Amino acid sequence: MKGKAWFVSGLWIAALLWLTACKATSSTSxxxxxxxxxxxxxxxxxxxxxxxxxxxxxxxxxxxxxxxxxxxxxxxxxxxxxxxxxxxxxxxxxxxxxxxxxxxxxxxxxxxxxxxxxxxxxxxxxxxxxxxxxxxxxxSRDASRAAIPIGEGDVPSGEVVRVLSVTADRFYDEVHQVRSRRCIVDDNRRLVSAGELPSSWIRVLSSCPIRQGSSGAPVLDRRGRLRGLVHAAGPPYFAFGLMTLLPQPVDRDDG
CATH class of the missing domain: 2.40.10.10 (Trypsin-like serine proteases)
Known part of the structure; x- marks a missing residue:
């Protein structure tokens, strides 16, 4: 049973190493x-x-x-x-x-x-x-649009969240669209090595295929509050990613 657990953990880590959710992407022109x-x-x-x-x-x-x-x-x-x-x-x-x-x-x-x-x-x-x-x-200047409110507190396992990302079109590299998908939050226990403690900063996003270019994508809770940012992902067929919980408070200077 322990060997199986190590094998599963190895697959998760290998999948994450396969793809970070933001790479330098080449332009067609x-x-x-x-x-x-x-x-x-x-x-x-x-x-x-x-x-x-x-x-x-x-x-x-x-x-x-x-x-x-x-x-x-x-x-x-x-x-x-x-x-x-x-x-x-x-x-x-x-x-x-x-x-x-x-x-x-x-x-x-x-x-x-x-x-x-x-x-x-x-x-x-x-x-x-x-x-x-x-x-x-x-x-460099004020944006002419509303900001996303920031939530506080823990993000429990099992919570349904929404990921908003801007990624290139599959056929036209210069065209990008704002996309939304729902994902499930999980802890990162399956990803840590034996004897290590799970990181309190990191959550797994399961049932959540993430494309390149999604790094930095905000993760919103049910009330539309920002709770974290996508920073890594597995290949699409693994349908999961990682998010960093947003630091509290955010260092803002909007004066």
Whole structure:
């Protein structure tokens, strides 16, 4: 029985190592990244009502291809994303003038791109996928849309949550859409090695296929409050991912 448990844990870890939920993704044409702001298209799927508070995060400072992740607006000038999405900026002194957030048009707001002014705070980089992975960004100006409220307290196992992500179209790489999916929260006990304690920062998202580009995607509870950020995932056929619980309080400066 113990051998079987180790085998299952090994599969989980191998699956997570297969894919982090945000990699530098290549563009089919340089014309979409050779301008500021980037000329990627961000939209809502036809016939759907999607959140106006999530954005495509594009990092033009990456050494090869632009980094593309998801970010969430939590204040007029404050956004959060996964820490590894801004790893290049952190290594280079925290400058984020190459980071842009693209918001889709909604019923109330036009589409808009907003630049990053600075990285307010970030988790300590770690090779472990069971370590916190987040960054707080100060934007260059106020966003003309509502922020996602932040929830407090624990996120219990078995709770149904909603993940909001902005990912590239499967056929047209320059086109991105805001997507929503429901997932189930679980603890990370099956992922830790023998003798280790489960991380209190990390939760597993099961029944939850996550695509590349979803790193930084906000995880909302039943009341629409932000509880965490997606930072890693297994291959689609494993249908699970990892989320970092949002630090409390978030370092916001929206004055």
């Amino acid at each position: 340089a014309r979409y990244i050779d301008s500021v702001p980037p000329r990627y298209e961000v939209s809502c799927p036809a016939g759907e009502v999607c959140s106006e508070s999530v954005a495509l995060l594009v990092g033009l400072s990456a050494p090869r291809e632009p980094t593309r992740c998801t970010a969430a607006l939590v204040g007029p000038r404050t956004a959060v994303t996964a820490g590894h999405c801004v790893a290049w900026e952190l290594v280079n002194g925290g400058r984020c003038d190459g980071l842009w957030l693209g918001f889709a048009q909604s019923d109330r707001r036009p589409a808009e791109w907003i630049g990053c002014a600075r990285i307010e705070s970030a988790s300590t980089p770690s090779p472990s996928l069971l370590s916190p992975d987040y960054a707080v960004l100060k934007l």
